[in-house]
Amino acid sequence: MKKIILINGYRVGNPSLPTGLGYVAQAIENAGFDYDVCDVNLQTHEQIVQIVNDSKAHYVGCGTMSYEVEKNYELLQAIRKSMPNVIIILGGPHAIAAQQEIFQECPVIDMVIQGEGEEAIVQLLNGSPLQSIPGILTKNSQTGRIPYEFLSIDSIAFPKYRKFDLKKYGNTMNIASSRGCVYNCSFCGAPKFLGEKWRAFKLDRLIEEFEYWYGKGYRQFYFSDSLFVLNKKRVIDFCTYIVESNYNDVVFTADGVRADHLTVEILQHMKNANFKSITLGVESVNDNILKFFNKNETFSQIDNAIxxxxxxGFDISIYLIIGAPEETYDDAIKSIMYPMKYKNISCSIFSKLTPIRGTPYYDYALQHELVSDKSICYPKQEVYGTNERLNDRNAVEEIWSSLLPAIDKMSRFLTMRNQIKKGLVCLGFYNIGVNKLNILTRISLNPFLSVFVNASIRFAKLMGLK
Structure with a gap:
């Protein structure tokens, strides 16, 4: 029986359950083929090479983003050196973006699966002719249309992760309840990587997946969809089911939430169903910058939803992007300071605008000669921090270094504010306003005044004051 080793090459630092690889693994398992799973966030290159070598696998399949893709290339080269005859397959966003150039970047790769891999990988293992498998790209084939429309989403089994070491991925279960994105934000490649058509699993299927993992003991769930709330009725019906079924001990987080999809009604339903956290892409508080990003929503809409x-009382995380053309230092500072307005914004995730291959901004950056070396389009990490390989021809570099102290200061401020808010809740102070909370945070960050504040809080706790 043919065997394949699947490698999660998404280098995210802290291990995060690779949902996409889980779907591929489940398709392979349901088709009756043998497989094993490796993860670059859990194992060293040497350990992965040894696993592949010991398994005598026929195939190795690796998924990769563009960031740190060269490290995955190094891993695949090591695998080829150890097993000269193994067939190496690449999938994931970078494989879609680079297309035929992938074979020049890493000659040890034998083929690429573009788009969704569940059916393609099974057909490959079944021995179907390569030219008959949608999405297969080889060194001698021509790039074709990515075959998202060939896969019926209702036929896909949700992943059960039987060969994943789940305890190493924490106590939160990731659920991807839909695929695709109908928007075309300039900094994002989701439509190219996931498909321009939004396709969602039906409510019954979503409930089945949730209840399966609830039965396995999971109580924290993370929806990783790009557009979780696009179909409001589906979300409201799911929330209603959770409430009416008395799933009172669960906590949900929704990551892919657009502000213009949120209303009082839908947020109230989500709150009733124990959605505690949401993450929104604010990107900027400047409407001109939002237009450049092609967000198709205004800052007023974003601010209203937040x-x-x-x-x-939602715990709110926001994404902010620094470095749009013509963005000034003052523009960026206004965006950085935005969390001061709302006490429940607990986290700001700052990203430098980077020309990642597959995004509209990549084409813009090349057209406007913002970059001269394509290798800089592989950022070291997806969000947070800096990409030092960007050169000084990119306008973002003119302000980024000067903004780092403000970004660091805001990160420390939010961390302290979160701690103070939790402490006040323990003391029974539930409704403190954002202005007072910000003042307390500033005081606490002052080493001289914080001694007095901490003593006062301890005294209030001892006396039972509220």
Whole structure:
């Protein structure tokens, strides 16, 4: 029986359950083929090479983003050296973006699966002719249309991760309840990588997956969809089911949430169903920058949605992008300072605008000669921090270094504010306003005044004061 080793090459630092690889693994398992799973966040290159070598596998399949892709190339080269005859397959966003150039970047790769891999990998293992398998790209084939429309989403089994070491991925279960993105934000490659058509699993299928993992003991769930709330009725029906079924001990997080999809009604339903956290892409507080990003929503819409979510007590995380053309230092500072407005914004994730292959901004950056070396389009990490390989021809570099102290200061501020808010809740102070909370945070960050504040809080706790 043919065997394949699947490698999660998404280098995210802290291990995060690779949902996409899980779907591919489940398709292989349901088709009756043998496989094993490796993860670059859990194992060294040497350990992975040894696993592949010991398994005598026929195939190795690796998924990769563009960031740190060269490290995955090094791993695949080591595998080829150890097993000269193994067939190496690459998938994931970078494989879609680079297309035929992938074989020049890493000659040890034998083929690429573009788009969704569940059916393609099974057909490959079944021995189907390569030219008959949608999405297969080889060194001698021509790049074709990525075959998202060939895969019926209702036929896909959700992943059960039987060969994944789940205890190493924490106590939160990731659920991807939909695929694709109908928007075309300039900094994002989701439509190219996931498909331009939004396709969602039906409510019954979503409930089945949730209840399966609930039965396995999971109580924290993370929805990783790009557009979780696009179909409001589906979300409301799911939330209603959770409430009416008395799943009172669960906690949900929704990551892919657009502000213009959120209303008081839908946020209230989500709150009732124990959605505690949401993550929104704010990107900028400047409407001109939002237009450049092609967000198709205004800052007023974004701010209104966050205001509603804040008033309902959601824990809110936001994404901000620094470095749009013509963005000034003052523009960026206004975006950096935005979390000061709402007490329940607990985290700001800052990203430097980077020309990642497969995004509209990549084409813009090349057209406007913002980059001269394509290798800089592989950022070292997807979000957070800096990409030092960007050169000084990119306008973002003119302000990024000067903004780092403000970004660091805001990160420390939010960390302290979160701690103070939790402490006040323990003391029974539930409704403190954002202005007072910000003042307490500033005081606590002052080493001289914080001694007095901490003593006062301890005294209030001892006396049972509220």
């Amino acid at each position: 205001s509603i979510a804040d008033s309902l």
